[in-house]
Amino acid sequence: MKTESLNEEENEILQEVINIGMGQAGASLAKLLDVFVNLSVPRVSWVNDDDFVVKVGELVAGSDDSWAGVRQAFYNQLEGEAFVLYGTNGCGQLADLMGYDNNEGMAQEELLLDVTNILIGACLVGVAQQVDKEIDFAAPTLVGLDKPIDDLLYSRDREWDQCLLIEVNFHLEATNFACHLVMLMSEGSIEQLRSGLLSFMESY
Amino acid sequence: MSVPLLIVDDSGFSRKAMLKCIPEGWDVDITQAANGEEALAALRKGLGEVVLLDLTMPVLDGFSVLESIRDEGIKTKVIVVSADIQPKAKLRVVSLGALAFLQKPFDKKSLAAILAECGVYSED
Numbered sequence: 599m600k601t602e603s604l605n606e607e608e609n610e611i612l613q614e615v616i617n618i619g620m621g622q623a624g625a626s627l628a629k630l631l632d633v634f635v636n637l638s639v640p641r642v643s644w645v646n647d648d649d650f651v652v653k654v655g656e657l658v659a660g661s662d663d664s665w666a667g668v669r670q671a672f673y674n675q676l677e678g679e680a681f682v683l684y685g686t687n688g689c690g691q692l693a694d695l696m697g698y699d700n701n702e703g704m705a706q707e708e709l710l711l712d713v714t715n716i717l718i719g720a721c722l723v724g725v726a727q728q729v730d731k732e733i734d735f736a737a738p739t740l741v742g743l744d745k746p747i748d749d750l751l752y753s754r755d756r757e758w759d760q761c762l763l764i765e766v767n768f769h770l771e772a773t774n775f776a777c778h779l780v781m782l783m784s785e786g787s788i789e790q791l792r793s794g795l796l797s798f799m800e801s802y
Numbered sequence: 803m804s805v806p807l808l809i810v811d812d813s814g815f816s817r818k819a820m821l822k823c824i825p826e827g828w829d830v831d832i833t834q835a836a837n838g839e840e841a842l843a844a845l846r847k848g849l850g851e852v853v854l855l856d857l858t859m860p861v862l863d864g865f866s867v868l869e870s871i872r873d874e875g876i877k878t879k880v881i882v883v884s885a886d887i888q889p890k891a892k893l894r895v896v897s898l899g900a901l902a903f904l905q906k907p908f909d910k911k912s913l914a915a916i917l918a919e920c921g922v923y924s925e926d
Contacts, residue, residue: 621885
């Protein structure tokens, strides 16, 4: 039997916990790039693993035609994998901002790995801290550059029970750079998350 | 007399958390708003002598609310309560006229301390 995703109240708390994680991620990104980051309200939804690729496709539709993707696995009490998806146009702007030449493939790859590590790390550590759960990370890996979105999402470790889609729009002031963060989690992790969210609520 | 207090946050959970953290001895008349436009509408009606203001919100964000308060010359005391912890975000809200910045997540103690610091409520 599959775990139901969170109920309305639990999702509301999750939204706030993610908001706090995103605030930490945005501050880290601002520090790395020395720019002001305009944060948007993260939108949170759940889908089954089977629908993951289609739903992510819908989420990012219209914002870019080709994408770069970086994935990073996490484990311990919260276990799953996360992807950060970058529109190719935005990647170019990010490279410009950091003073990289667009033709330097390796440098751009390193930049995306760094930015992903910061975003996923800060966001998930922020969430894990609020819900008082342990989390560790594997190194991020580049899934692809300049690809259609579908190509990036099929390289997964395994099937997951539930996918948490978090639409985040980190918009760097004076650029078009924006990226999306999506996460997949195991059933056990969702139970951990649920118990953590309830304790977080009771702490008020 | 009760102080008109306006709580502005798009998250219902976050508004509830703020309500729970309001000092018990503080005589306030509370209005809630879920975005910047609702906040400005309440402010124009005089419902926000003190405002607890979130920054990241749909429709109209907290930065824009502060700009409108300044441009319209609305008399109010704003404390920003946000998860946006960029040093530049704090500088911006203060330059736009906010009295103080309270980082999320907060608790009763930190809210009471900020209220005291801003001279809007003191336990003594």
